[in-house]
Every structure is written in C-alpha cells, then in structure tokens.
Amino acid sequence: MSQHPASSSHDGRINLEQQRKRAKELLLRMKSGAAPEQLSLIPGGPPSSPPILSDAQWLIARQLGFSSWPKLKAHVDAVDFAARHPDFAASDEALTTHWRCGNDIAHSLQLAGFKGHFQMLSDPLCMGPVPNLPAEQYQAVRSRYISEAFEMDSADVARRLNDEYNHLTLLANDEHSVLWCEADAYDQLFLIRALAGLERVPFKLELIEVDRIPGVQRFIGIGQLAPDVLAWLWPQRRPIDEQTVQLARQAWLAYCDSSPVKLAELARGTHRCLPLLAPALLRQLQELPGVRDGLSLTEHLALQFIEEAGPVAFARVFAELMAQREPLPYLGDLMFHALMRPLIDCKTPLLTESDTHLQWPRRLLTLTPLGHQVLKGTAYWLDHGAKERWVGGVCIQAGQPHWMVDDRCMPVWRN
Template sequence: MSQRRISSTTDGRINLEQQRKRAKELLPRLKTENPTATLSQAQWQIAKQLGFSSWPKLKAHVDAIDFAARHPAFDASDEARTTHWRCGNDIAHSLQVAGFKGEFQMLTDPLCMGPVRDLPGEDFRALRSAFISQAFSLDHAEVTRRVHAEYDHLESLASADHSVLWCEADAYDQLFLIRALAGLEQVPRKLELIEVDRIPGVERFIGIGQLAPDVLAWLWPQRRVIDDDAVQLAKQAWAAYCDSSPIKLAELAQGTPPALPFLAPALRRQLQELPGLHDGLSLTERLSLAYIAEAGPVPFARVFAELMAKREPLPFLGDMMFHALLRPLIDGEQPLLTESAPDHEWPRRELALTPLGHAVLNGNAHWLEHASHVRWVGGVCLTPRHAHWALGDDNQPVWRS
C-alpha cells in the first residue's frame, strides 16, 4: 500500500550531522532578520520543522534510534513463538532485517472497500472473495484460496502464545484492527499492539511500510497490551461498520475512546466515502476530480501521487485500490472521466473530465443519478437512482430519497 519539503525524511531516519549543517546554513539568514540570532535558535528552528519542540529532543530521538540499531538485544522479547500481524506484507522484509525472529502473518483483505456485511464465516469469505477478484481482475479461485488461508490464520489469534498487531491510524489499518479483535471471545494471554499516526522527522507519514528497519526496532518497545475494553469497542465498531445504516458508525466516530485512540478519526474518514449530499461523490472521488480538473489531462499515477502527498487527509489507499475505486467513474454508461491510451499500463493513461464530470464536481449534477455501478461503504449499499444514505454538510449521515 506510497511528499515534501527538504526538511522531511521518508523512512524516519534522521542524519544529525546533516541537520547541524542545515542549522549553520540557516543562521546567516536569521541574522539578516535579527543580528542577535544564535546557532541555538537556528537549531531550534530545524528541530521544529522536523516535528520536535527542541534541539535536545531531536537529538534524543536520533540517539534512541541509533541505540536500537546498534543493540540487537532490543528484541529479546520477540521470540520464535511471536506472530507479527499486519494488513499487508510491507514490513515483512524490514522486520527480518531488523532482527525480529517471530512468524509474520497478514490479512490483505481491503475492508475499506466493497461490501462488508455481518454474515456467517463462510458466507463472509465468499462475499469478500467475489468482490476482490472482480475489483482487481484477479483469478477467483486463487483469491478464494488466499482469503480462506488468511482468515484461517486470523482465527488462530485467539489461542496464540504471543501476537503483535502493527497498525497505523488510517481506515485500512483500523478496520483490520477491529476485524481482528472483534473475532475474539476474550483477550488472548498475550496480545499487543503497535500503532502510530506520525513519526518524528517524517513530514508526510503515509504508513509503517515506508519506515527503515531500525525505526521499526525503535517502535518495538512502544507496544502496549490489548485489554478487554479494546476488544469490546472493536466488537461495537465492527457491528456498526457492517450495518446497513451508518448511524451507529457515525456515533462511534464522534467519540474519543482511549482503548483504541486512532479508531474514531479513521471511522470519520471512512464515513466520508459515503456520497456527498449535493454531488454524490465520495471524498476520494471529489479530491481526484478536483485535481484532474486543475491539471488534466494527467496520468493516473500522478493523480494518485498528488492525493497521497498532499490532498488526502488520512491516506489509506494503495495504488491498485485507487485504480479500482476510479474505474466506475471511467467505465460507466455516463462516465465522469475519459481515459487515454487503453493499451498502456493504467498508471500511464491520462485522465480528463467529461462535461458530466465537470457538472458533478461543481454540484450541478448528482453522480448517483448517472452512475452505473452499485457501491458499498461497509454494510451500506449505494444503488444508482435509488434512495440512499449520503453525507450531509455537517458530515453526518442523512437519508436522501
């Protein structure tokens, strides 16, 4: 599942000597504004740009990461019996490089997309397999095999000796987290969580997968034990997400429960995938159309990069997911987008708005009155030209008849 001023890093590692050099280069400019400016003030400004309140705190952070990299004993509690869980394979290699010894498991089901309903296990797996194979043009039999294998492994979470869930704050990860916890009857003997919404020095944090192995080592001691409150909250949130009405999900999204502190913001972002009351667009669709209207014709890959780097408030999509989300805007009987050079790989194809696309983006037409594809947000079904749930001006669900 991919930015930035010169002060930013992308993998979380900060070169202290480079920052010292930057502070020295900054000092003359500060002195033109204030002749009494000092190197310490320049260092403070550099630290502030990187997300620290002081230069000593920046230095302490760099020292902590360096220590974790130089002392492999940090992972003494990571034994062969430990299972590391992730909603993708993006950190599997980095964990090995960092010296982690446990087994790696993942659930790749993109629960932030497609129908997610409260169904018996086999029916749920069949529903998700059908969606994944259709949305990503994958072999249905292979997808079904993988979905069954991953969910079989996930069921073993309840009886595992020691499991650690690695999550970030976006909807993709938080939905994986509540799905994993909601399947538990009670908290296992040792279940821990590492979750993060920012990394010092990384101006635009997209996800754990962008981090260097030694930064994963630095995160390891910050894990915390999952308790009964977290499991019960996950059960409530999962039931609300699977509901055909988004009302309960919206209620949970307004809270700030300490058991899962990143859940509510992720649910608020996921609710923004409901169609807007006036244009029928999800936030992802609206942000994409707005950029294409400004810059188009523009390659598919550049639209995705623009959203991830600047416009998306809580990045949760991989590139293939983004491509799948935009296909209905291109392939419908009354499309909002045109796509050039279909013989090219999709990232290179240029996108441009149709007249209907401009009308919808400007609020002069409603997408669900022209769309050809049924869309889902969790358990909420959105059928073109039928009454449906929408998101009002106050970001609360309303029934649009």
C-alpha cells in the same frame, strides 16, 4: 503538508550530522540576509544581534517537527540505541507472531533483527461489500469483490483469503501476538476485524499503533519506515485488554450494518483504548455519497485535481492525493485505480482516459461535461447510472433511495 526533500525524512531516519550541516548553511544565509522569513520564526521575532548557530538549529528542529534541537537529538539517539540494543530476547520476540494488514513491513522486520513469525490479512476492508454474514458466505462475498475489482484469478483469491482468515482464527491461542497498525481506515478496520473475531482475550496480545513519526512531515504508513525505526517502535507496544476487544466488536458490527447511524456515533466518540479508531471511522464515512454531488471524498478530491491540472496522468492524481489532499491516506495505487474505474467504465462517465494502450498509471484523465457538472454540484452522480458501491455493510445503488453524508459527516437518507 508536503514532503520537503531538504527538510524532512520519509523513512523516519534522521542523520544528525546532516542536520548540523544544514543548520550551519542556514546560519550563513541568515547572516547574509538571504533568509528573512526564517528569522521571523524565531521566538520573540528577529534577534537584535546577529543570529547564532542555536537559532538555526532551533529552526531546523522545528522544520522536522520537534520543539527544540535537544529534543531532535534525543530522538535520534533513542532510535540509534533501539537499533543497536533491541529488547527482542527479553521480550521473547522469537516466539511472537507479527500481524499486519499487508506484507509491507515483513522484509524490514527481518532486516531490523526480528525473528518471530509474520502473518497478514490483506483483505482491503475499506473497499467493497463488508456485510454481516457467516464466515463462509462472508469470505465468498469478499473473494468475488477482490477478484473483480483487481482483475485477479477468483480461485487464487479465494484460496489466499481462506488461508489468511484461517490463521486469524488461531489468534486467540497464540502464545504472543503483536498487531502493527497505523491511523488510517485500512489499518483500523483490520484491527477491529482481528479483535472482533476473538472469543477470548489471548494471554499476551499487544498493539503497536502510530499516527505520526518524529521527523516525518507526511507520515503515510508503517511500511515507509526504515528497519531501525521499527526497532524503535517495538518497545512502545501496549497490551490489548477485554475493554479494547469489546469496543472492536461493537465497531465491527456497526461497520457491517446496512445503516451507517451506529458507525457515525462511534466515529464521533472518544475511545481511550483505541484512540485512532474514531478518526478512521469518520474518514470512512466520507466514502458515502456527499449530499451535494453524490461523490465519495476520494472521488471528489480526485475530480477536483483533474479539473485543475487535467489532462493529467492517473499516477500523478494518485500521488497528489497521497502527498497533499487526502486527509488520512489509506489507499494503495491499485486500490485507487479500482475506485476510479466506475467513474470511467459506465454509460455516463465522469472521466475519460486517453492512451489506453499504455499501462494505467500513464493514461491521461480528463473530466467529461457531466464530470464538471457533478463537481460543481449542478448534477448528482447517482442520478446518472453510477455503479453499485458499498461502504462496509451500506449498499448504494443508483436511482434507489440511499444513505449519504452531509457537510458535518452525519448520515442523511435520500429518497
């Protein structure tokens, strides 16, 4: 489902007066017979008498994801009240450490009136090797991967990661911490990593976790939300208990395992204390090679669009995946670029890029003959010299036996 500029909000803010104006405009079109498809959506079918304003308001509310106009109005009032009357003082927010898997909400928290400290773990755990190793070795592996994948200075990366992980070890002793997470693999892996490292449950550790925002048709992440919507989310935090930490430890060990079998079991379960975890793990499993073509889901979706629209700019491919095709968006643009490079920079590429003198987002991508064959399933990508890749602790090497996933997202061993 894509964003419609006239009917949905991107940052979660809904202007009620604007929606009232839209309802009046829609009513005029309905009365003139210019919107028959809208009339057919009204419960009970098109009204026998001329449509009235409440019909148009109901349709506008439904477009924004609400069951009725009063529900839409109540939500707008709740966001407005939260922004004007935050319970920051009552909840000791000034003493709080806000944790996030990036810095995308740091400024918005300040604008919303939050006074606490901000910490982040920027390690993109959804990419590259995530082996079960002692802390020092683990950080060395992650630093090396990040510096190579994103072409960053290795010493700078190592210092930043060391600082972030050192702060994370203090989480158990913080007076009050809140983790801000959404539903995708980037956030859920950050969440289980943070909790799995706890030796004990802190006195006051809370979670703000969201997979949708009323009025936002295509919710990508918390970073897109307006400051007043963050204030509305604040009272919705919930405490993290020992059961939640135990589940996080189990999930983190499964993710770091060299076999995806345990991860697949967790991905197919129902976890009341972390309800968004299983779908994120299931999506991450889809980054393993598919049995038909050897492509991860990200690679398959990208190649599919390039075949349909190519030659097409790198940036447009990323935008299409985020707006339309990706079932659980988790990538930033630089992350997407890093994942696509192995399909280009190898002896038997699946993609070619033109205009290499331009910045990468403007370069045009085209499928090679092998790219077409792989996408059709008549060739298997990992039989043609694809680079080594990882999904958590699972290593996939071209020409070697490896794990795949079938159409039901079940792990399959390929000899």
